Amino acid sequence: MSEQYLKKINVTVNGVSQVAQIPPRMTLLDFLRDELDLTGSHAGCEHGVCGACSVIHDGAPVRSCLMYAVQADGCEVTTVEGLSHADGTLSILQDCFCETHAMQCGYCTPGMLIAGHSLLQENSSPSEMQIVEAIGGNICRCTGYRQIIEAIALAASRLKEAS
Amino acid sequence: MKAAAFDYIRPDTLEAVLEALDRAGDEGRIIAGGQTLVPMMAMRLVKAELLIDINHIQTLTGIDTSAESLSIRACTRQAEAAASKEIINNLPLLAKALEHVGHTQTRNRGTVGGSVANADPSAEIPIVARCLDAKITALKKGSERQICAGNFFYSAMDTALEDTECLTEIRFPIWNEEVVGSGFHEVSIRNSDYALVAVAAQLATDSGGICTRAAVAVGGCAPAAVKIDAVGKALVGRPLSDTDFDEACGLVVEALDPDTDVHATAEYRQRVAGRIVRRVLEEARAEVYEARNE
The missing domain is CATH 3.30.43.10 (Uridine Diphospho-n-acetylenolpyruvylglucosamine Reductase, domain 2)
Structure with a gap:
């Protein structure tokens, strides 16, 4: 790497400790995609508008294009790859996205899943307005959002039945 | 990119x-x-x-309240401020403004100090800071100073902060009049995006319902948030009638000279500002009435 400044970081990503030497200007998004091959987090606008790169950082959803990887040193990150079960089966929320056709091109889907997952962690029975608010920072140009809202509402009711 | x-x-x-x-x-x-x-x-x-x-400096996060003011340390996350009972109870105007700040993912990371230091012309926290004449603390090696919000904001990303200074705290005065009401509203393209026009207002009255103090600040209509001092002067000593508000809205529109950009024309911004001022003044008045009836 021809970068002038390199920093060593240790980030726990989806439960696995990752040590790397990276230039400070590398965003967390580029680190996940290019260094760890976790290409589930999508690079959409790369300036904090579209939400496709959303990940969970120390328990809270954030945009990974608006953080430098070096800032995540010592932190825990969960990407969309970390939402499914260890054996690869989909989470209840992911299943609901399939069932309600909550995706078309799939570009926004990882961000929508992170937003929906974070909402359901905090609020087990969200109102429609709360769902709309939770995905308000994520842009989808295919679905018109309706099916995404349905998917999250369906997942909320399934999760309640399961508990 | x-x-x-x-x-x-x-x-x-x-x-x-x-x-x-x-x-x-x-x-x-x-x-x-x-x-x-x-x-x-x-x-x-x-x-x-x-x-x-500065994300890992413990002394730069937290909210402190005294009888006269509420201080927010620079690195306090916007999400934390929006959920703060201290702010909801002591500074309802700021609590209302915080509801409009960013989206979940940006609020979780964005800080109150960053919102002030970067000074977007339509960012909500600077508008409330201007409305209430907040004091901003800036430290540099060997010295500390307090800057009044009125002297702090120049234009987007341009403030009174020097290159070697670090913003550490924003102190919002708490109005201690018997009856206080506030209102905040904005118009934006997408909910929670930067506002085209945003307005903050706070009113205080005596027990007879006569206005003793009034403050209105507008964002999105100038390179930085502006406080319309003429409104305060026009409303004080008045019973806050519809006619008083008509006059106040006229003064606001007169004081503004917004620019046209790709998002909205100058005429649109000016017209919307007048309407929103009216709306937030009515919201503040409703709170004053409610408080007086208690």
């Missing part, structure tokens, strides 16, 4: 931050939540040789 190369440090103490800023001069920059700075660096509108990360 990638930032140019820079060096990065993460000091543990405020003293170390000030020392690093002093050494770096105009080549250093503070990074807190990064929700404004990171995109600006990606678009190469801002360049820094050294980023000094």
